[in-house]
Amino acid sequence: MTNLRLREGKSLSQFIKERAIILEEVLKVEGLSKEFPGVLALENVSFNLYKGEVHALVGENGAGKSTLIKILTGALSPTKGKVIVFGKSYEKLDPILSQNLGIAAVYQEMVLANYLNVVDNVFLGIEPSNWGFDRKGEKIKKLRDLMKSLNYEMDSKAEVKNLSAAQQGMVAIMRSLVRNAKILIFDEPTASLSDREVKILFSVIRSLQKQSISIIYISHRLEEVFEISNRISVLKDGKLVGEKITSETNSNDLIKMMVGREIENQIYDLDRKIGEEIFRCENLVNDKIKSISFNLKSGEIVGVYGLIGSGRTEMARAIFGADKLWNGKLFINGKEIKLKSPIISKKHGLSYLPEDRRRQGLALQLGLKLNVNLASYEDRSNFGFVDLKKEKFVTLDLVKALEIKTPSISQKVSNLSGGTQQKVVVAKWLAAKSKIFIMDEPTVGIDVGAKNEIYKLINRLAKEGSAILFISSYMPELIAICDKILVMKDGKIAGEVNRQNFSEEEILKMAI
Amino acid sequence: MSKSSSTLEFKRPSRVSYLMNTQVLVLIVIVVLWIYLAIASPYFFTLHNIRGLFSQDAIVGVLGVGELFTIITGGIDLSVGTVAELVNIIFTITVLGNMPIPLAIIISLAVAVGIGLVNGILIYELNMPPFIATLGTMSVADGAALLLSGGTNISGLPISISNFGTGIFLGLPNLFWILIVSIVVGEIILRYTTLGRYVYAMGSNVEAAKLSGVNTRKTIYFVYAFSGLFAGIGGIMITARLWMGIPTSGLNLNLDAIAAAAIGGASLFGAQGSSIGVFLGSIVMATILNGTVLININTFWQEIITGLLIMATVALDQIRSRSKYTFVRKF
DSSP states (O other): OOOOOOOOOOOHHHHHHHHTOOOOEEEEEEEEEEEETTEEEEEEEEEEEETTOEEEEEOOTTSSHHHHHHHHTTSSOOSEEEEEETTEEESOOOHHHHHHTTEEEEOSSOOOOTTSBHHHHHTTTOOOEETTEEOHHHHHHHHHHHHHHHTOOOOTTSBGGGSOHHHHHHHHHHHHHHTTOSEEEEESTTTTOOHHHHHHHHHHHHHHHHTTOEEEEEOSOHHHHHHHOSEEEEEETTEEEEEEEGGGOOHHHHHHHHOOOOOOOTTSOTTOOOOSEEEEEEEEESSSOOOEEEEEETTOEEEEEEOTTSSHHHHHHHHHTSSOOSEEEEEETTEEEOOOSHHHHHHTTEEEEOSSIIIIIOOTTSBHHHHHHTTOGGGGEETTEEOHHHHHHHHHHHHHHTTOOOSOTTOBGGGSOHHHHHHHHHHHHHHTTOSEEEEESTTTTOOHHHHHHHHHHHHHHHHTTOEEEEEESOHHHHHHHOSEEEEEETTEEEEEEEGGGOOHHHHHHHHO | OOOGGGOSSOOOOOHHHHHTSHHHHHHHHHHHHHHHHHHHOTTTTSHHHHHHHHHHHHHHHHHHHHHHHHHHTTOOOTTHHHHHHHHHHHHHHHHHTTOOHHHHHHHHHHHHHHHHHHHHIIIIISOOOHHHHHHHHHHHHHHHHHHHHTTSOBOOOOHHHHHHHHOEETTEEHHHHHHHHHHHHHHHHHHHBHHHHHHHHHHHOHHHHHHTTOOHHHHHHHHHHHHHHHHHHHHHHHHHHHSSBOTTTTTTHHHHHHHHHHHTTOOTTSSOOOHHHHHHHHHHHHHHHHHHHHTTOOTHHHHHHHHHHHHHHHHHHHHHHHTTOOOOOOO
């Protein structure tokens, strides 16, 4: 099923001998918890990092990795617990303190000054100067020495915007190093790198290790984790569920630790009728997705599971016509359709509920009524004039049908709760008489009660003959509600699992 | 409907905060200003003076209506004043060239709408920020007006044009009636048409509008062409009022139009504003101009007062928008 190449890992003792380092703890977190309203993002997590070690952190989306990193870089304060850096204990960190302590994160999307060159970016804010005048020569020399120590080369005069993602990543790494970073955090560093670039990055990481720099390495790609790390910690639903020495574990063990949650079976609706195929796509290709083919039948709920960067959202947007398709065919009710823009998709009964509903789904400053009708004013107007009665009644009907909790239909949408907002987006597409719903993370950021209402709503839509593509990174909900699950990886559909074969473990194996 | 009482997350805005929306505030400002001026100057409340004030107000108001639409989408049109000026020159030249007046009007307005469409192309197709795109057309229109007129005032228009400009209909100046019609047209479009809904929706969230299948291209073209059209109408009104073509007549009008919209409650961040607000805003501006002359303050104060007033209304709006009870159009 998976093509994991299990590398010959080295045991910790071997690793210590080789690097001739003392097992010195540079970072330790103890009993760390972080509570958001309604969610416990981290629960009593303890974790440590030795000098010169690469410690990998794995887990599904939403397992709490980002929250942990944000606490370490000072972007978030923990609710409970403490962080010990170089022997000193802190209740919380702030970004400046964290930087002064030598902690730096190299994010997936680096924040660099695009129009400055490499040298200027590396030294931005800490330029060596004489009375405010740049000491350029010194900067270049320092950078050259740094690159030599990392066994890496690049043009120090190149503008950052012309660099590849891998090179930009290197700029970010060097920028942290000239600020005396001792602990580097890599968050999905290889997501947009080629195999060759990954090799280069790994050689740089090994050079960093030799310089006694400690690294927290976050990645979905287990094969990489096995290649580069000394230890691996697994997070699941905010809890630390395992810590292993890399050489003493394997990917199957890790996957077992990452899954295994309770799944509510009552959500699945047994008396839905699955009918004819109403949507089919063949061989969809663009810059982010590769030969996507699948179909949807009326009354069917199809899940899409994939980790960050697997191309789920990109697929949804391409089908809906929000992004360009390079190649491929789309069929609705058996007829081939050219979907070039959301305007056309809408006319054919297709709808898209974006992942970020606040930024992409709703006109927040405006009222509920406008938002509900926004996709269907064409059907509610005579010669360009809005049929105010229809507009009102359609809204009232949907507010009632979907049990949208609002004091009035003119309520400003930004004042509604997350779950209610999601219902407004669904109502918008129901008003537009959609039959095919593409829902991108419809339950993200809403509380449990509201989630259940969304599940009920999805079941009802399917029962009434719509087809639903349910994209989610929370596998239990997909397993609970879907008829089948498509698993995405690297822009492709890596596998398809039918309901009777649902297993968290199998699905995750395909996705990783 | 729904069981809203079961949720605690909603607080109903109090009556007071409903009343304190921008339009009401501006109306209060106007009443206060008028009472003050009526006491300070015996001439203020004369029929002649009020008619003059309304004529003054009309041109800024008409330009403001077009401007408002661009502002609600989250854009801006800096070219309205100089487009009006260019139309002033074109209209004068064509009439002096013995073209029938209706045809001259049509040609002038076509030019104005054309410039608006160019703005639309620059903004939608070339993805230029509205500020820059219309700054460009503003300068081009100003230059074209100077070029066509040779940089001097052009007089010699038939007296009928001046008669229209100073004429009275049902007790109010003709120009003021044009303003009333413009305000009503603007209000009807914003309130009752699908396009009006899209204008607000785009100002609130372009991405959401696009992903809802709203034709954003059409909306942008409409908004800037509409702004051009109203600038053109303003240009004809200028000609009627001045009875000549003056190639510098539009310079201040750009900012005056924006000011009228802003004082009237349009938010430069988009999604807020109304045509009636522009009407009130333009009256405030005309009152300040008229008042400074009447009570014999140095007229340079007029611009300072206008500036302070813009700052005060917008600041107040910002403060109230934090209180979550801002007035929004009830869609």
